[in-house]
Amino acid sequence: MKITVIAKDNALLHRIKVTLLGARDNDQIELVNRSASRLDLDMPDIANANLLILDGTEEETPDWANIEKFNLQHPHSSTILICTERIEQLLVQAMRMGVRDALYLSELEERLLEVVERARNRQAAFEGALRGGKVYSFIPSKGGSGASFISSNLAYILAKVHKKRVLMIDLDLEFSDASFCLTDDDSIKSIADLVARSHLSGPVIESASIQIEQTFWLLRAPQNPEMSVGITPDQVDDIISVAVRHYDFVCIDLARTLEPIALRVMDRSDVVFPVMQTVLPFVRGMQRLQRTFRALHYPESKIQLVANRQGNKDDLPMADIENALQAKFVVRLPNDFFNVNTSINTGKPLIEIAPQGILTQALIQWSNQILGVKSEEKVVNTDHSLLGKLTSLFKSS
Numbered sequence: 001m002k003i004t005v006i007a008k009d010n011a012l013l014h015r016i017k018v019t020l021l022g023a024r025d026n027d028q029i030e031l032v033n034r035s036a037s038r039l040d041l042d043m044p045d046i047a048n049a050n051l052l053i054l055d056g057t058e059e060e061t062p063d064w065a066n067i068e069k070f071n072l073q074h075p076h077s078s079t080i081l082i083c084t085e086r087i088e089q090l091l092v093q094a095m096r097m098g099v100r101d102a103l104y105l106s107e108l109e110e111r112l113l114e115v116v117e118r119a120r121n122r123q124a125a126f127e128g129a130l131r132g133g134k135v136y137s138f139i140p141s142k143g144g145s146g147a148s149f150i151s152s153n154l155a156y157i158l159a160k161v162h163k164k165r166v167l168m169i170d171l172d173l174e175f176s177d178a179s180f181c182l183t184d185d186d187s188i189k190s191i192a193d194l195v196a197r198s199h200l201s202g203p204v205i206e207s208a209s210i211q212i213e214q215t216f217w218l219l220r221a222p223q224n225p226e227m228s229v230g231i232t233p234d235q236v237d238d239i240i241s242v243a244v245r246h247y248d249f250v251c252i253d254l255a256r257t258l259e260p261i262a263l264r265v266m267d268r269s270d271v272v273f274p275v276m277q278t279v280l281p282f283v284r285g286m287q288r289l290q291r292t293f294r295a296l297h298y299p300e301s302k303i304q305l306v307a308n309r310q311g312n313k314d315d316l317p318m319a320d321i322e323n324a325l326q327a328k329f330v331v332r333l334p335n336d337f338f339n340v341n342t343s344i345n346t347g348k349p350l351i352e353i354a355p356q357g358i359l360t361q362a363l364i365q366w367s368n369q370i371l372g373v374k375s376e377e378k379v380v381n382t383d384h385s386l387l388g389k390l391t392s393l394f395k396s397s
Contacts, residue, residue, distance in 0.1 A: 057105050078123070156213065194235075233263070236265060275308050306333065
């Protein structure tokens with residue numbers, strides 16, 4: 001949580017900071033020495049604050065007009081007023097202006113952390129901290145596995161079919177293929193817009209993302225690879241930490257290179273889905289990934305193998321591959337070349353192109369499996385034609 005403290009007295013600023021640091025909550029604390037009589041609401045340290053602590057101990061009247069303006073502009077932030085013993089004279093006016101809490105200067109050390117914790121709970125409720133979003137990462141065993149297409153379309157189905165809030169993050173910073181599977185929007189918005197921000201929140205992430213469906217957002221990789229230079233694992237970690245409080249699922253498409261960002265994402269993931277085709281070069285690539293997983297001490301339950309493009313005549317026997325990998329495939333997806341090709345060429349999700357296609361139905365079944373939904377409980381009809389409606393009507397009668 002970002003806490004901004006505004007006071008004229010440097011000794012009071014220091015006193016508040018020491019008290020806040022004693023909580024060890026890793027809050028971002030900004031101290032602002034207020035020399036002017038009016039609050040500057042355009043200051044980034046004020047505008048981006050989740051909690052504003054104001055010094056009301058001065059004899060002059062607080063800047064009520066701007067305090068009220070801040071609270072109206074930031075209804076989910078909190079304002080605390082620190083007062084002298086004459087708190088009764090200010091209390092009614094403070095509450096009218098939207099101040100959430102007030103406390104005596106004499107009880108600062110005793111009650112400040114308690115008041116801050118109430119503000120934290122309000123902020124957590126707003127940000128959906130109890131949402132507990134799942135993080136799923138998808139990594140190809142080698143180039144051409146189809147991981148970008150599979151991950152982006154599964155994420156879309158979780159949002160479109162199951163009405164879950166989903167954020168798709170494209171972290172293939174070199175090729176950024178995921179966006180081409182979902183949209184033809186050529187917006188320049190990308191993850192590069194977020195990493196430079198000192199304050200992250202759900203709305204900030206959404207502002208840098210492309211909203212493709214009512215509950216589905218795509219945070220794309222920069223279109224220019226040079227803009228990816230300087231993005232660090234810690235910055236990506238911060239984005240994930242905020243995202244899980246706002247979304248039911250955070251799906252992340254990784255490049256095949258096992259670089260520090262990919263390793264951090266896999267560490268943060270609830271499940272890692274390595275994607276491969278069942279031909280020899282992909283088997284060797286998967287064995288390379290498995291050695292990395294073992295070195296990272298990932299439990300077997302965290303790694304769920306995905307076999308893509310099943311049904312080709314060149315496929316190796318599934319039993320032989322599983323024996324070589326000493327692992328079972330959790331998901332097997334059929335080859336649906338024509339519909340996949342059409343989806344990519346038009347920049348539309350597969351379910352919009354071929355709602356009854358074999359790969360679409362397999363992805364829906366996979367999403368049902370993730371959510372613990374029986375397949376027959378989710379009937380998907382994206383055909384809005386008269387014939388489609390009539391067919392659906394007869395099926396339900």
